[in-house]
Amino acid sequence: MTTVNRQTAHKALNVLRRRVRWFVRPPRVPSALPPMFPGALRMDDQEEAAVVEAVRAVVRSKKLFRFYGLSPFQPSTVRELERAFANRLATRHALAVNSGTSALVCALVGLGIGPGDEVIVPAYTWFSTASAVVAVGAVPIIAEVDESLTLDPADVERKLSPYTKALIAVHMRGAPADMDRLSAFARSRNLRVVEDAAQAVGGSFRGRPLGSIGDVGAHSFQMSKIMTAGEGGMLTTSDGTVHRRAAMYHDTAVCPHLGVSLDDWLPGVNLRMSELHAAVLLVQLGRLAQTVDDMRTRKARLKELVGDRLRARGGRFRTIHDSRGDTSIALIFFLPDPNSAKRVTAALADENVPASPLYQDLAYLPHDHIDLHAFTAWTPILRKRTWSAEGGPWHRHPREVTYSADMCPATLDLLRRAVHIDVSPELSAQQVEQIGAAIVAVLAAHT
């Protein structure tokens, strides 16, 4: 059987199995749950009004571009968003861009990272974290995550080379990386720290907003994020040089607006945010604290409901470095072995619980179901493939860097034993109780 036929058969069998299962006993969560689009689900007529107002303002004033237009005194909505975001994070600067990936690229360019440099990234993150490093011509070095599913400081130390210039601490699945240990280590080795807060906008670590602790932060406002305009991103920093360089890169010709002389000008591209996106994001920023609060109360209750049963079955919640700073978009726990995790995830899905595995056997998945968070799926990097025939940043790098699908065994072990449950801010109190009861019952029956 071809791979495509096998995948189709697999999908069809699953649908059939669920239907039969439904007739035997209805699922423990009987109603459809809200999908995991925290920011988008919160949208209402406020966003609509903001867009209508922004359209009206830009059309009437004919100022459709942040830097100039027919009404030079019409304020820029993008600039207003930057000010509000920097204010919330207490950073000196914020630079609005068109995506989280763009924010990462600008952060690396801002730090002066490029060919000949290495940047340490976690083995579990969205592919963009690693591909942004390749985009600036540097070599990504993949390091283990620990039970927090964020960068393991001990492995960062092992992966260090004379060419390491920076590490990217990803606040994965909404929760902070260990910024105390990572920052102290980076300081001791003269490394720069980028925080990838794409999945954790609104989170904090020991009272400091994520994205304001390292040298520079990157945030995403893509459709599935905590605040969203469908697309969008933000770079945050208190380092004036990083901001100036990033601003130059995000706009080919920004230099007149920044007061940069032709002698200091560096080449950029165009990664600017549009005025209309900023209008939506200003409303979403106003909702952020409440959205995060709602996820926190729901996750805390779920942990209360399932904690005892989980521990009795040899399971453990994911380590959270500062639970007060967790945005709580997900409840993740580890079971003692991969087979239990597979059985529990499948049984939870049968109960209508929004559960998913964190590791998948790629051979059996339809293309639109492949999860690009685990490093094993990052084939362009594992196979060192880029856009030029010559072969990208590895080709002229001063040392040979090798990758393999089993290079981070601790990460793979964790991902294979993990069960991930979405925590939507829209879950009703009753749905939270139903999900909790379903998890308890499934753990009892399948572990």
Ligand SMILES: Cc1ncc(COP(=O)(O)O)c(C=O)c1O
């Ligand atoms: C951890 C992480 N980094 C970076 C990104 C990239 O953000 P965007 O999709 O806005 O480019 C994402 C988005 O999914 C992400 O989850």
